[in-house]
Amino acid sequence: MDIDTVNRMDRPTFVAMFGGIFEHSPWVAARAYEKRPFSNPKALHAAMVAAVESSARDEQLALLRAHPDLAGKEAREGTMTASSVVEQASAALDRLTPDEMARINDLNQKYRARHGFPFIVAVRHYTKAGILHEFERRLANDTATELGCALQQVFAITGFRIAERFDRVEAIPASDSEHLSV
Amino acid sequence: MDIDTVNRMDRPTFVAMFGGIFEHSPWVAARAYEKRPFSNPKALHAAMVAAVESSARDEQLALLRAHPDLAGKEAREGTMTASSVVEQASAALDRLTPDEMARINDLNQKYRARHGFPFIVAVRHYTKAGILHEFERRLANDTATELGCALQQVFAITGFRIAERFDRVEAIPASDSEHLSV
Numbered sequence: 376m377d378i379d380t381v382n383r384m385d386r387p388t389f390v391a392m393f394g395g396i397f398e399h400s401p402w403v404a405a406r407a408y409e410k411r412p413f414s415n416p417k418a419l420h421a422a423m424v425a426a427v428e429s430s431a432r433d434e435q436l437a438l439l440r441a442h443p444d445l446a447g448k449e450a451r452e453g454t455m456t457a458s459s460v461v462e463q464a465s466a467a468l469d470r471l472t473p474d475e476m477a478r479i480n481d482l483n484q485k486y487r488a489r490h491g492f493p494f495i496v497a498v499r500h501y502t503k504a505g506i507l508h509e510f511e512r513r514l515a516n517d518t519a520t521e522l523g524c525a526l527q528q529v530f531a532i533t534g535f536r537i538a539e540r541f542d543r544v545e546a547i548p549a550s551d552s553e554h555l556s557v
Numbered sequence: 558m559d560i561d562t563v564n565r566m567d568r569p570t571f572v573a574m575f576g577g578i579f580e581h582s583p584w585v586a587a588r589a590y591e592k593r594p595f596s597n598p599k600a601l602h603a604a605m606v607a608a609v610e611s612s613a614r615d616e617q618l619a620l621l622r623a624h625p626d627l628a629g630k631e632a633r634e635g636t637m638t639a640s641s642v643v644e645q646a647s648a649a650l651d652r653l654t655p656d657e658m659a660r661i662n663d664l665n666q667k668y669r670a671r672h673g674f675p676f677i678v679a680v681r682h683y684t685k686a687g688i689l690h691e692f693e694r695r696l697a698n699d700t701a702t703e704l705g706c707a708l709q710q711v712f713a714i715t716g717f718r719i720a721e722r723f724d725r726v727e728a729i730p731a732s733d734s735e736h737l738s739v
Contacts, residue, residue, distance in 0.1 A: 497690075
């Protein structure tokens, strides 16, 4: 996929293609669509980031709340998005010891109780030890600071997702692309 | 090694043993020595952290400046401490592509020019992508904020080092311990 193809998409196609970049929040893609044309994938991502940054506080909170817990109920029940499954596996969060699982469950509960949204972290930026360290540190933040931190993490996560959406489809011969479920 | 052994050490032995925990800064161990006895390795680390936190700004800056650049001149010339060699290798910083090397060199120079000390990061908490992300982000901080961030990273690095100093020696039979150069 190249950026010219994206710039030619009608709105429903564009939202179908990029509605999942921001977790369960296709409204972000729908608003970014109005900013076409994009000069490259980074510009497309920047338009989506700007849509979130200029959205109402309630919409930002809804976006954060659309994310799964880290190694939480959705992971155990197999109801996470494919992107989240791959991301959490990259930091070995799908292969936790019972002690690590118990510690993360406890942190998930405390974090949600304190801040009102799940702990969100760009797991591809951290090792497992780093994720646990950040979890403790960010749990102690005040919620206004933490809302900003969480959005920055969402922007890092979605930057990876956009880059991969372009890389992945380009890397596959056109004749096979119908088998993709991206 | 156990904490009782540590609590019985005289001052020169203690400083010889722990003087390298804070990079090229044995004064940290020397001051922490006055706070014996320690109930466990974490308490020893906390005493060292407290010694740094209560030190003068100039001493804190000297501590930060005693650290090597990330994948920098000391790494290339083989003059890093053994701890730093192992830490930087853990994030694959000893196996950079020429492009990554050029980007890190550029960031090292900009960071030192702006803040007056090298970029310090607990590499065991981050992936390579995460380190580069943090490097860009922290470069843009104001220097007062960044001094605090850098010290927090030093505390994370030294926490790993203390834990390993205890783990490693305990894991080896007493008859072999004379071959250790810890």
